[in-house]
Amino acid sequence: MSFKYFDKLSQDFLELLNDKKECNVVIEVDKEENMKSFTSHSVVLRCRSTYFTKELENIVTNESQVKTILKPNISAQIFEIILKYIYGGIVSIENIEIKIIYELMIVANELEFKELSEKLESYLVEFKASWLRTHFSRIYHSIFDSNKCNEFKGLKQFYNDIITKHPNLIFESEDFTSLQEAALITILENDNLQLEEIKIWDYVIKWGIAQNSTLPRNLEEWSEENFKTLKTTLQQCLPLIRYFHISEKDVWEKLKPYRNILGMQLWDDLYQQRLFPNQPVKSLVLPARIISNPELPQRVNELISTIISEEHVAEISTWIDRKSTIYSLTNVPYKLQLILRGSKDGFQPKTFWNMCNGHAGTVVIAKVAGTDEILGGYNPLAWDNSKTQGTYMETNDSFIFSLKNGNIQNSILSRVQDEDRALFYYDPNYQKTCGPCFGNIDFLLESGVSDFTKDKQCSTYDSDYDFNYEKRIRTTNERFSIVDYEVFKIIKK
Template sequence: MIFKFFDKLSQDFSELLNDKKEYNVIIEIDKEENKKSFTAHSVVLRYRSSHFDKELEIATTNENNIKTIIKPNISAQIFEIILKFIYGGIVDIENTDTKTIYELMINSNELELEELSAKLESYLIESKASWLRTHFFFVYHSIFDSNVFTNLKKFYNDIIVKHPNLFFESENFTSLQETALISILQRDDLKVEEIKIWDYVIKWGIAQNPTLPTNLEEWSNENFKVLKITLQQCLPLIRYFHISIEDIWEKVKLYEKILEKQLWDDMIQRHMFPNKSVKSLVLPARIISNPELPPRTISTSELPSKVNEPFSTIINKEHVVELSSWIDRKSTTYSLENIPYEFELILRGSRDDFNPKTFWNMCHGHSGTIVVAKVAGTDEIIGGYNPLAWDNLTSGFMETNDSFIFSLKNGDMRNSILSRVINSKEALLYLSDHDIYGPDFGNCEFMMKSSVSDFTQDKLCWCDPSDACYEKPIRTTNKYFSIVDYEHLRNMRHRHAGTIIVIKVAGTEEIAGDYNPLA
């Protein structure tokens, strides 16, 4: 039999951290007016962190045998959390903003606290995916400088593969590290035509050498040599034998000098004599097809054990309380303990697709649903409730008295906005062009639209404030916008509302019962 008392051990070591009598290490954190000193014990630091073990070997010692370690690039707030983890093995991030949690992960990795770093990485992916997507390049840049964070790298690379335009067309693309670009070029499932990948690689390579002439006709052999050296790790990853001869002649030939002569000869030979073998390595074609996704739903009760993701990355439980109260037309808001609905995830753009057609395919037949969308470049969360079934075979205005559109309290939005339908005959508009149009409440009073089949790519979503189908506008501007992410949620009443109790009276043939419409 083994008895374990880890809670008491953690508590005792946490109290040791606050003991100023026996410390023998001072750690100076941050710089200038934010500088702060922490006391610690060398024996604890050595055994909890290999990084501090090495630091203590070279740290200076004063006349009182106290060593000083200087860490100017860590904030006092973050280091205090780290020190509590080192001593007590406990990290409390309940009320910590996501950016601080991210910085905590980075600093934990730098201090070789692998257990904490890995835990925070998993937490960010599982619980803060929306923030990670919103701060795509900020995070993406920093994680590829290290050999860790493999799960985060995969998280971002999966997004890039699914939505490559977000990556390649960004103004931040050319500032990307070479290691990050290589990790993307290695993917067989990158859904981009190979000639476009060639164009992007050339664009990136030129951006790394700003002294190259802007006019290609002015390039010297030395200029081509510089570009070739810059792209020496990227060029072998391009699938040259899956580029058409027209594109090779019109685009690749312009930079023929950066390619090996054997490769160029083999490309031309392959198109002239397709059955003849070549000496160069022939990489397989990328998988650029985008098959239709079948409808699928994930219940909130299934999520923790099966797919390990929250029912929503956009709204929280407080929002659910508010939305549930609006659905039931309550004069007072439900409490957190008395929410009559369970919200079921039908679709998440970042998980399933941002194509309008995906919305109609996956949401077809679902009634009593909520669409919530995160507006790009703002803290706004907007959406609409549709009590009717979405129908991808129907077009035209749909009539209901119970739909509403809304803007939820979040970030800079101090109060939520509820706008109920007032023109019931034009409550919703089902448009037949599913390559362009998604959900449309009223006559564009909340509309999701994209001409490139991706709601995140072009600013065509709109909340028209001038129409009169709903009580009031849910945005303070009439500008078009794109979205960061969106979700389609089905509200399911639980706690057994709308039940019938039936009993048979003993000794008789009587059957009695009662109906309760409430939960």
């Protein structure tokens, strides 16, 4: 029989953390004005982490017999949590932002606290899936930054499951070409990737060319050396393409210009297959991808938005129904049907009017460039691009909003107060520069160069007009551009 007193042991070691008498290690974290120093005991650090064991072996003591470790990439807030874990074995994540929990997981992994890193990873996947979906692109790229293939297996599986069903989320993202090769290979290996093989080929070529900035833009100007460069870049990806499941037309139009990177044997086999389909070929023939449903209909509780989370959907649904208590995630009465996504369909104002024309009961969601702000508006009426002159639309059910996100602590709801001027529908001439407009520019997406991401012309305020909504949804008067925007039709479940 043994008696275990881990709680007391943990408490005693936490008290040791505050005892500076025999500290012989200084750890400086963060940088510039945010830099902070923590003191510690080398024996504790070495006992708890192989990372610190290796670090301390390579650092020379100063005249006071103290070793200094520099970690400018770790914030003071994160490292304070790590130190308490090192000494007391306790990590409390109550009342901590999800972003901080994610960063804590990254740091725990870096410092080789595998137990803590894996626990935080499991917590995020199990309980914070909607946040992970909202921050899809950023996190997916970051978890493949490491050279260690065994890291973050749970998160990688979580995101690869999403990509399998919705591959355009990664292939059509703005930062697709910065994707790590290991991540791209993982995607290409998936037999269930729901995308036509010729489109996969196009994306792979796009990625490969982007890795070599010296390649000529015009393919007709490419030299033999240029093709060798691309072939070397894509040597791990090319064997994963299902060439024999690409149509003859696409082989001729899309593959033939790049036949120099395919190799003579593969090209001959592709040609032979068209002439003698029953005759065996020498090249490896991978099975066709399993496309469960080519149209990939959106389903409830699957990733729909790349900007907002399921919690945001519950909040917007509550506002639509004018409820005083926010719907629980299991009780949301509406689902979203995507009409338009800027990063997929383009950011021209005219695109909005063309694609949203005739759709009623819609919500516009926009992510502001350079901030954590997510702005939007709900329109119960049908958008109409056929107005011969600018027209105000009447309703008392529309509203605009700012959603809680990142550094934005609380959501803001602003209902229409001048129902005669709830929305403004532009005539065809102004549709070239102006998108959705709520009130007298209480919330407007606008661009003088016909691209909402290029110039700072979007607005939630104009001093020349009166407000038509209850309150402002931003704390600044400055105009802004956006990173992305989406328009959804609100559908009753």
